[in-house]
Every structure is written in structure tokens, then in C-alpha cells.
Amino acid sequence: MNSLTLKSYAKLNLVLSILNKRPDGFHELKTIFERISLFDTITLKKTSGKILIRCAHPHVPKGPKNLVYRVALILKQDFGITQGVEIAIEKRIPVAAGLAGGSSNAATVLQGLNRLWNLGLSDAQLIAYAAAIGSDVAFFLYDSPYALGEGRGEKIKALPIKTKLWHVLVTPRLKVYTKDVFGALNLKLTRKKDDVNILLPFLKEDNLYSICSNLSNDLEPAILALKPHLGLLKDKLLDAGALGVCFSGSGPSVFALAKSQKHAQAIRAAFDKRFAQVFVVSTI
Ligand code: ATP
Secondary structure: OOOOEEEEEEEEEEEEEHHHOOOOOOOEEEHHHHEEEEEEEEEEEEEEEEEEEEOOOOOOOOOOOOOOHHHHHHHHOOOOOEEEEEEEEEOOOOOOOOHHHHHHHHHHHHHHHHHOOOOOOHOOOOOOOHHOOOOOOOHOOOOOOOEEEEOOOOEEEEEEOOOOOEEEEEEEEOOOOOHHHOOOOHHOOOOOOOOHHHHHHHHHHHHHHHHHOOOHHHHHHHHHHOOOOOOHHHHHHOOOOOOEEEEOOOOOOEEEOOOOOHHHHHHOOOOOOOOEEEEEEEEO
């Protein structure tokens, strides 16, 4: 095998609870991840020597700052691989948008290089590499549409849930930096209810209306403190007929829940594509 093409999916957080700040500076969190049908396409090709990244997106780093470069370098060093690899990323997942595009790409390349370079890494070993590379990476190694995330997001428990949700995903064309959001977070104001365990039974039962009224993201006050007008985006989705709305991760992406694909498409029509990228996506 000389090359391999793989899909790299995005995620949403149906609930994101921030529990506390740890001595290492990371926040302890509890979240429900949902894998969604929006994906990047990644092609890996064997080459001689170097790690090369090709991506037309202007904000995707092409060198060591790209998580996929780090994955390739670590594996190359740990396994004494003399070959190189060209990693071509066709980006559809908006960058720095709370959708974990970079983490998903890292997980995909980890799985891909394990096959391309015949490394023989077990699932448990891949998961250990993922946790070392970034907070959300491990989720994408589980072939599961939903998972519980704990720790800083690297401790994953797949959830055997069959519910298929339809969303309108709106990613405003503005930047909200993860570190600024955590910087603006006032932990005293965050709720102390167990939001994950409140949502879980409704998600298992496919109780759409109760799912919608129990979406939550503890980072929302911090996101809105930085970009107050993003609150209007949530209102606009509700006015357009969405059953529930929530920020994903540290934003600025906002997702809505719809009754069906058709309903989601009708909501999407209300948005001006000059100010935001708007997608209809489902659980996958
Ligand atoms: P996080 O919340 O983990 O910061 P995110 O989902 O908000 O992630 P990403 O699309 O993963 O956003 O991008 C975050 C940053 O990671 C970007 O600013 C980009 O410079 C860097 N990055 C590194 N590797 C990648 C990659 N393969 N794809 C996209 N961005 C990447």
C-alpha cells in the first residue's frame, strides 16, 4: 500500500461542563461528544524522507504546528521510520471553530499511518498516543457517534446510543480564540448541576424536545463576554424554527437542532452566507 484516503469528521459538544481549573492550567471537564457528518478528506502518500503537508486553507499550518505533522514526527521517531509521508488535507471543517478539526485530523493520521507504515499499534496504544497529542483527539479513534469525555477531554467512554440528530451548524466568519475564552471564564458563575447526566437519558430515548431543552455549554458566558452579538445568532436560529441551540466547544460555531433534514434545510435558508458558513449535518 502506497497511499490511503480517509475521512476526518468534526464533533459537536451537546453538553460541555467545566468542573474546575487544575494545577497544570488545564480545565477539568465533562462533555458529551457527538460525531457529525461534516468531514475533511485526508490522503497519505509514502515518500522518501520528509513529512510534507499540503492544504489550500490559508489558516492551516503547513509545518510542525499542524497536529498531523506532530503525529507523523512522533511515530517516525518512535518506530525509526526512514520513509517520509505527504499528508494532503482537503479542509471543509471550519478552522478554530469549536469543531475539533485539527484534533480529528490528528486522529485520522494516527490511524492512517498505523496502516501505511505497518506499525501494528493496538487500539489502546493509539489511544495513548492520541491523549498525548491533544485533548479531543482520542474521541475520533472510537468508532462511536457519541461519547462521554472527561479529564481535559482525553478520557473517553463510548456511548451505545443510536439516536440520529439533524442540525444546522452556523460558523460565523470571525475568530474566537480558545485561550481567550478560557481566560474570560468565571468558574464561580458556572452551574453545578450534572448537565451530562441530565441529558443522557433523553439522548438514549431519542426524546428530541427534552434533548433540545437540556443542551448546555459552560463556556457560553465567556464566549458572549468576548463577542456579545453572537447571542443574536442563537436568537435568529430559534426565530427560524430551531428546536434548541447551543455553542460547540469554545465557539464561535453555534448548532441548532431540527426535526428532520428538510426542517434543517428550511432553517439554513434564513442565513446570509456572507457572515457565516452554514451547514446541514447529522450524527454519523
Ligand atoms: P481547539 O478548541 O482544540 O482549539 P478547534 O476545534 O476550535 O480546536 P481547530 O480547527 O482544531 O479548532 O484549530 C485550532 C488551531 O489549531 C488552529 O488555529 C490551527 O492553527 C491549528 N491547527 C493545527 N493543526 C490543524 C489542522 N490539521 N487543521 C486545522 N487547524 C489546525
